[in-house]
Amino acid sequence: MTAPDPFWYDQLNETKSLLLDLNRAIRALSLNEIKSFSINTGQTTQNVTRQDLPALLQSRERVIKQILDLESLLGIGTGAEPRTPVQVVPW
Numbered sequence: 155m156t157a158p159d160p161f162w163y164d165q166l167n168e169t170k171s172l173l174l175d176l177n178r179a180i181r182a183l184s185l186n187e188i189k190s191f192s193i194n195t196g197q198t199t200q201n202v203t204r205q206d207l208p209a210l211l212q213s214r215e216r217v218i219k220q221i222l223d224l225e226s227l228l229g230i231g232t233g234a235e236p237r238t239p240v241q242v243v244p245w
Contacts (some may be wrong), residue, residue, distance in 0.1 A: 158228050168196055169217060176214045183207055215242040 172195060179191040181242060183204045190203045225231030 162224060162228055166221065166228065169220050171223060172196065173214065173217045173221060176210060176217060180207065180210050180214065183210075 166208060172193075175193045179193055179202055182188045182191055183202070184207065186204070190201050193200050222231070
């Protein structure tokens with residue numbers, strides 16, 4: 155079996171970075187620490203506010219799924235047992 159293309163490792167790292175940004179935005183906006191948050195998606199920069207929390211939570215779930223899919227493709231991460239992402243509900 156050949157090693158996966160390095161492109162997929164780059165994709166995984168970029169996707170994990172996006173997840174960190176989403177988590178930071180969700181936390182800061184949920185706790186009313188800030189009024190807006192800037193997220194760099196790799197293609198664009200988006201400013202989000204507390205009103206965007208439902209969309210941010212949905213985006214986070216999609217990003218988590220992408221990470222799990224990439225880890226599976228690369229044969230790393232979860233192994234044979236699938237993980238269930240934990241959802242944090244804002245206040």
